[in-house]
Amino acid sequence: MKSDRLLSILLLLQTRARVPAAELAERLEVSVRTIYRDVESLSAAGVPVYAERGRHGGISLLPGYRTDVTGLTSHEARALFALTAPGSHSALGLDGALRSALRKVMVALPAPHRPTAELASRRILIDPDRWMSGPRPTVDLNALETAVFTDRRLRLRYRHSGATRSHTYTVDPYGLVAKAGTWYLVADRGGAPRLFRADRIATATVTDAPVRRRPGVELADAWESLRREVEERPVAVRVRARVRRSRLDMLVRIVGSLLATRVEVLPEPVPDQPAPGRDPDLAHVPDTDRAPDPVARGDAQVVAPVGADAERTDPADGSSAGDAAEVGGAYDMGDAYDEWVTVEIGYTVAGAARQLLQFGTDVEVLDPPEVRAVLAATAARITDLYGAGDPVGEPAP
16 A cells, blocks of 8 residues: 555655665565655655655655654554564573563554554464474673674684584674574675584684675675575485385474475375274374474484374374373274385485484385495494493493
């Protein structure tokens, strides 16, 4: 609507001294000509707005002009109060500032919108942490935040994944990113974008040297480039495997973006007869695999036990230990649900396919032969380890 667009232009101009018409057009998804017509409409309504043409021109308000209108609709207020997850603000030390800001916004809201905003904060909860992530190491973002907001270079002592020693780097920070409960510093090192996990930074020192970022590159640009680098690594080994349909959901959740083929996860078949001694109304039991925790490409990890009992007692899928007791043991879902499904998985190296061993005999690699050989050799070493009797270094009882 034009009225919403005029208000958006007014609010944007209040935050910047001058905004190019092309930028306003891109943000509001209209043409530059429409922006100039909107500026004329604002001027006709008494708003002291004017346009300057030329290379350094743009749309501006007269200095000192402000409006008290919040411009928030009922839906916007609900979105604001619902999406204020506490985790990110806590790490930045902004919990108190967030609560104060929300109180001020609540006061400024039109009276009819206040109940909606308050209800959203009570009815919607956002937990940014992954399932079963465990206690997270304490992360001190003070130095990183100072460097980001003062445009200063950083000197880091950083430990890479799997390394036992830290390395020292001088970097040019773009900003901080919180992803799935983990904080990252996005910075250039030697003119190239790099990603540093905040919990692996041993020390961070803000230098007096001004930051030297690549021209025209913003945090969002650098992050998108790094994100693609992590998620879209070239596939060197394509593994064809078969998985029991009863384990397909878990495989999709753990392997995640490594799947090279689209897998249609079919709904669990409903048995004809309920299990003996069981309430007929509970005949259909939804799959209760562990909650999703997809592994990053090249950094595979086991996120859940794969036994049937562990699955059936997962609260993340609506079941509990009490539910498992009521079911009374394993339930035969029939031959249809025990069928095999063929999938294709892409790995950067053959050794990464060892993650499939966590599925035991429910997943079999069909080809290539070299991956089957890697898994067979690993399984043989595991057999030797556990078949030798007492643990290494442990005296016999």
